[in-house]
Amino acid sequence: xxxxxxxxxxxxxxxxxxxxxxxxxxxxxxxxxxxxxxxxxxxxxxxxxxxxxxxxxxxxxxxxxxxxxxxxxxxxxxxxxxxxxxxxxxxxxxxxxxxxxxxxxxxxxxxxxxxxxxxxxxxxxxxxxxxxxxxxxxxxxxxxxxxxxxxxxxxxxxxxxxxxxxxxxxxxxxxxxxxxxxxxxxxxxxxxxxxxxxxxxxxxxxxxxxxxxxxxxxxxxxxxxxxxxxxxxxxxxxxxxxxxxxxxxxxxxxxxxxxxxxxxxxxxxxxxxxxxx
Amino acid sequence: xxxxxxxxxxxxxxxxxxxxxxxxxxxxxxxxxxxxxxxxxxxxxxxxxxxxxxxxxxxxxxxxxxxxxxxxxxxxxxxxxxxxxxxxxxxxxxxxxxxxxxxxxxxxxxxxxxxxxxxxxxxxxxxxxxxxxxxxxxxxxxxxxxxxxxxxxxxxxxxxxxxx
Numbered sequence: 001x002x003x004x005x006x007x008x009x010x011x012x013x014x015x016x017x018x019x020x021x022x023x024x025x026x027x028x029x030x031x032x033x034x035x036x037x038x039x040x041x042x043x044x045x046x047x048x049x050x051x052x053x054x055x056x057x058x059x060x061x062x063x064x065x066x067x068x069x070x071x072x073x074x075x076x077x078x079x080x081x082x083x084x085x086x087x088x089x090x091x092x093x094x095x096x097x098x099x100x101x102x103x104x105x106x107x108x109x110x111x112x113x114x115x116x117x118x119x120x121x122x123x124x125x126x127x128x129x130x131x132x133x134x135x136x137x138x139x140x141x142x143x144x145x146x147x148x149x150x151x152x153x154x155x156x157x158x159x160x161x162x163x164x165x166x167x168x169x170x171x172x173x174x175x176x177x178x179x180x181x182x183x184x185x186x187x188x189x190x191x192x193x194x195x196x197x198x199x200x201x202x203x204x205x206x207x208x209x210x211x212x213x214x215x216x217x218x219x220x221x222x223x224x225x226x227x228x229x230x231x232x233x234x235x236x237x238x239x240x241x242x243x244x245x246x247x248x249x250x251x252x253x254x255x256x257x258x259x260x261x262x263x264x265x266x267x268x269x270x271x272x273x274x275x276x277x
Numbered sequence: 278x279x280x281x282x283x284x285x286x287x288x289x290x291x292x293x294x295x296x297x298x299x300x301x302x303x304x305x306x307x308x309x310x311x312x313x314x315x316x317x318x319x320x321x322x323x324x325x326x327x328x329x330x331x332x333x334x335x336x337x338x339x340x341x342x343x344x345x346x347x348x349x350x351x352x353x354x355x356x357x358x359x360x361x362x363x364x365x366x367x368x369x370x371x372x373x374x375x376x377x378x379x380x381x382x383x384x385x386x387x388x389x390x391x392x393x394x395x396x397x398x399x400x401x402x403x404x405x406x407x408x409x410x411x412x413x414x415x416x417x418x419x420x421x422x423x424x425x426x427x428x429x430x431x432x433x434x435x436x437x438x439x440x441x
Contacts, residue, residue, distance in 0.1 A: 013328040013358040017351050020335065024347010027339075042340070050292025058296050127295040132394065132405075133344045164343065171343050178396055179344060200401050201302075261298070 051126055117230055120144050120268040122152075125169065127261075132199045134174040136160075138266060141168045149228045151269040156258040157234035158182070158222060159266055170268070174260045175203060175235065183225035184235055189213035192223050195235065195254060202239065208250040214241060220254050228271055280333075283318060287334050290314045291341050306408030311338045312386065313416045315353060316360055316379045317424060324361030331357020348393040356386045372418060379417035380410045 122138040140146050142165050150162045152172050160180065164171040173180050180197035184205060193208040205220060218238045224231025236256040243250050290310035297307050315334045319327030335353030339346035363378050387406045396402040 009325065012325045013354055016328050016332045016354045020332065020347055020350030020354055023336070023350060024339075024345070027346040046288050050289045051295055052292075054293050054296040058298055132390065132396065133342045135343055198401050199396055200405065 118145065118270045120146060120270060122146075122170075122266050122268055124263050124266065132178060134177040134197070134199070134260060135163070136172050136174065136263070138170050138172055138268070139168070140268060141166045141170050143167050145270055146170045146268050147270055150271070151222070151229040151233065152266050153233060153269060154258055154263055154266050157236070157256070158229070159258045159260065159263060161229070162268065172266075173197075175256050175258070176201060176260055182229060182235070183223045184220050185223040186212070186214050186238075187219040187221045187232075189218075192225070195220065201255070203236065203254045203256060205238075205252045205254050206249070208252070210243060210245070210248040210250055212250045214238060214250065214252055216240065218252075220252075230269055280329075283314070283330060284333060284337075286314050286318075287311055287337050291337055295341070302408070303412055304404040304408030306405045306412060308412035308416045309338075309383070309409060310416065312353070312356075312383065313379065313413055313420050315357055316382060316413070316417050317375065317420045319357045319360040320363060320375055320378060320421075322361055324358045327357035327359075327361030328354050329357070331355070331360075345390075345394050348390055351393070352386050352389045355389065356382050359385070372421065375421040376414045376418045380414040383410045383413045 120140050122140040122144075125137050125139045127136045138146075138152070146162055146165050148162055148165055152159045152162060158175060160172045160174040160177070161182070162170050163173045163179075175182065175195070175197055176199070177197045178199040180203075182195045183192070184195040185192040189212070191208055191212040191214055193205045193212075195203050195205045197203050205214075208214065216238050220235045220237065222229045222231060222233045222235060234257055236254040236258075238252045239255045240253045241250065242252070290313065294307075294310045297310075301307070311334050315327075315331055319330050322330075331353040332350055334357070335350035336346070338353065339349030342349070360378065360382055363374070384406060387409060391402055391406075
């Protein structure tokens with residue numbers, strides 16, 4: 001190692017590390033503006049052809065494995081799905097009725113919605129994963145009205161939040177990313193806390209009081225605090241609870257309903273109008 | 278030309294990285310293909326070349342992820358440099374060298390990365406790093422075998438065309 005170390009110069013790595021520091025600092029400065037997303041656009045554009053090939057290959061393998069399932073399994077799944085559709089249709093009718101009743105009562109009390117939301121349908125165009133970050137890009141941006149902080153959902157529930165917006169694309173940080181934080185609450189008891197991504201398949205719900213009413217399999221929904229993410233969007237369910245008697249806090253590990261790696265189409269929920277009561 | 282080929286390889290690795298199936302994750306970790314390319318090529322090269330390759334791979338990886346660009350560049354540059362220093366003391370053709378190097382360099386790289394970007398859960402970070410070490414070591418062995426095999430075939434062909 002000695003000869004090689006002597007022959008080489010340590011100056012080049014030092015210059016590169018210092019350059020890296022400046023690039024990183026500059027990138028963070030520009031990230032809030034559009035320039036940050038332009039560099040990402042360039043990188044995504046360059047890796048797009050291979051990304052497309054691998055994506056097609058993996059989805060072909062997934063489809064092929066689905067196609068060779070035995071007939072009996074497909075029939076069983078069909079039966080289960082039919083039963084589920086029937087159950088959900090009944091639930092839907094009850095919920096519609098409840099919604100009408102809720103609106104009538106709100107009108108009687110003179111309460112207005114403090115905020116309105118506009119839904120923008122979008123498609124996932126690329127996924128950028130590392131072990132510590134879980135982000136993806138969608139094909140709608142500023143031109144479609146997407147704003148930073150908007151909630152992104154799919155049929156399973158909340159998926160993430162928009163963190164950067166370009167003219168035609170936006171970057172979304174997934175709920176499971178370690179930079180993600182969302183105000184959330186327990187649907188049953190309304191205990192509120194903050195939900196943080198861990199960079200793994202699970203999230204952690206913290207800032208709950210030590211005597212918080214929370215148990216395993218409780219459903220976690222968005223609390224609507226901050227009025228950016230609408231209240232009541234399903235996020236996931238509690239898999240385990242940790243009570244810290246010394247600190248007087250409770251934390252819960254949450255498994256998200258949305259399968260982040262299987263997302264194809266999403267809805268961006270934009271807060272568009274604030275009405276003062 | 279050599280750098281262009283490597284940049285293309287790094288971009289292919291970035292494409293594969295984003296589409297690697299989640300169900301294949303090990304302790305919550307997925308292989309870092311960009312890192313695998315970096316280790317495979319910088320092991321046989323001078324430390325300076327490793328540092329430059331590390332810088333480029335960090336720039337590509339950080340740009341694609343969209344977060345912590347500076348951390349990606351700094352950690353990969355350091356790892357590329359260290360990786361270039363490794364093979365002078367050990368027999369580079371031994372397949373154990375890239376495997377063991379990939380594992381401990383992943384450990385150093387991710388250790389540096391979490392110092393620069395502390396995770397919220399240390400325990401989960403440790404399990405992720407372990408998973409990543411195993412994955413990177415495995416894929417480095419595969420990639421190293423492919424590139425070495427290709428290189429030896431090329432050399433054999435050159436010798437044959439010269440003397441036969």
